[in-house]
Amino acid sequence: MVRYGISYILHLLEVSPSKLAQSLNIDRSLVSKWKNGSRRVDINNEYFNELIEYLLFINEELGINRLEIFFIKRYQLKEECLAQEQVKKYLKKFIIDNISSEVTREKYETHSERHIIPLSIYNGIGNARKCVLELLETAESQKKHKKIIFIYSGSFDMYMEEISFRCLVIKKLVELLDKGFKVDLIISDYENMKCILHFFTLILHKNCKLYVCPFISKKLGLFAIHNIHNQQLVFSLFNQSINNYCSYTSVFQDSLSVLAYNNIIQYIKVESTPVFCYLEHRRFLEGSIASDIYTKQRSLFSTVSEAYYYNQVPIYLVMQEQLLIEILTHSMYSSERIERELKIFRKRKRKRRVIKSLANNKLVHFYSLDYLRYLSQKDIIYYGKDDVVSQPALVLTKEHFKRHMIDLVTFLNQYDNYTVCLTIEKVEPNGESIHYWCKKNEILCVFDNDKPANLLVSEDMSFVNLIYAIFERYYEEISTELKSKEVVSELLLSL
Secondary structure (H helix, E strand, O other): OOOEHHHHHHHHOOOOHHHHHHHHOOOHHHHHHHHHOOOOOOOOOOHHHHHHHHHHHHHHHOOOOHHHHHHHHHOOOOOOOOOHHHHHHHHHHHHHHOOEHHHHHHHHHOOOOOOOOOOOEEEOHHHHHHHHHHHHHHHHOOOOOOEEEEEEEOOHHHHHOOHHHHHHHHHHHHHHHHHOOEEEEEEOOOOOOOOHHHHHHHHOOOOEEEEEOOHHHHHHOOEEEEEEOOOEEEEEEEEEEOOEEEEEEEEEOOHHHHHHHHHHHHHHHHOOEEOOEEEEHHHHHHOOOOOOOOOOHHHHOOOOEEEEEEOOOOOHHHOOHHHHHHHHHHHOOOHHHHHHHHHHHHHHHHHOHHHHHOOOEEEEEEEEHHHHHHHHOOOEEEEOOEHHHOEOOEEEEHHHHHHHHHHHHHHHHHOOOEEEEEEOOOOOOOOOOEEEEEEOOOEEEEEEOOOOOEEEEEOOHHHHHHHHHHHHHHHHHOOHHHOOHHHHHHHHHHO
């Protein structure tokens, strides 16, 4: 079928008449006439500019710059890629000229079907990491915020076990996310994910999503794809046979190669499922999952089991009321606010559900000993806001902090199922305000005190148990002394 101008563009971008008519608020029959070629677009009508912007938007949403590739071939351009304004110019020209798709095909037939490009192949995981960093530098230079997709098929730990590389990648990605870039992280399975705990600073960001796609490692083997939408792609392939370990990496920037890999990426994305559901804090507090991580433990963790919790600052619920009154007075000027926070605290203490849950559940709290020592040396100590336990932001003196440690020790020695585990290193080195709450075979909750609007909740049992196993292994590897109530009590009281 011969298609002209707008008809061909709508076909190319797979735009339905009803969807376009609804978006532009025009009659559907008019769009149908455009598509079947019985009527041309009125370029003087007010909807023309809206039509152009909508088509550019659809082209961007497809994840494949079909218009760019089409216009480069159609007009025999020398450029390998086009800026958005150039694509817009050629789109208007093609619609106004109303050229048929038959002419386009004839032009294609004058060229070879082969697409030859110069290609450099890099050997070794070190060079693969360098290519990824260069790709992120390219993204940093972009004026327009784009989609970044990282896909790891059995290769996540291979990249991320190198600490300096991992920290640099996380730093650069956080900066890009803050600028407005969107990042999709897709993993093939949970078998090679020991480093995932370090990435929750990214995953908690509103512009970042974590997906799992189990079929890719079984069908496609070990590989990694790092992609800037429609612009640049780094592809790495790994061979891990006993007799021959090797890795090869190539960088693609030409539009046709990027298009080919984008088709693969889109297929993988369609087959992927989100690891987390994202909940607003208000919905979490009001919902059936938990009205409060602590006060609802009885319903969440009703059977004899273990749960792990990690944060930098000990919970405030172990404080004596007189200590909290002094800290609130030191932190706030409003007597009404102080009284309101005291009522919340008294309500939490009165329900005593934390204590009741400890009768049937073992609860392990990780705290960094180095960080606690660091806090104990400061004249003024800040506790970040913790909406999950309704803890306000608090300002403590050295004396307040010391008394908090005394109250924590009292609570620790009062309940057999409660354990404080002091770590020499941080469990999670990026983001000191991040909390983890994990119970095997049930649920994982992750939240950031500094950005408490959203919570990550996963009930993907494979992923939940992966995180649980990381904490469990970490707990087992910590020396017995740093888990002993007697030794821990002594260390906390010495701060």
